[in-house]
Amino acid sequence: FVATPAELLLQIIVVDDASEPPLAPLIRRATELKVHVLRLEKPVGLIAARQQGGLAARGDVLLFLDCHVKPAEGFWRPLLLEIHRDERRVVVPTTTHLDVADWSETARPPRGFGMAKCYLTFDAEFKWTTDSTAWVPILSGGLLAILSVT
Incomplete structure (x- = not known):
């Protein structure tokens, strides 16, 4: 929060x-x-x-975060922009990298982008990548935002 x-x-x-x-x-x-x-x-x-x-x-917007996820400072700006640009979108917030021992931030993502994105190879191998695009090939299971329909 x-x-x-x-x-x-x-x-x-x-x-x-x-x-x-x-x-x-x-x-x-x-x-x-x-x-x-x-x-x-x-x-x-x-x-x-x-x-x-x-x-x-x-x-209006529901953000789901697992207990081990911490949104980066200013994460909400691009998140809300993308959700309101197309109400059918599922958006992944920008997060920080946390030290599992004490929950301190060990690195900050570039403004507007996360630390890494996950993807699957054609052999169904799970991998991580970093790039400067805002598109995520596969949603991580522990964090996503959607527009509420109720």
């Missing part, structure tokens, strides 16, 4: 897929930070949990 202006951020939904112990008590200042914890009664898995979060969302 730090990388998003307050006037653009309606809510943050954290989906607790029936974790033990429950997640809500662990999130301090949740209401102050516009965080709503949606606790599922039984585990449903990643995709169904993400779907439940999307159904509970109230915003």
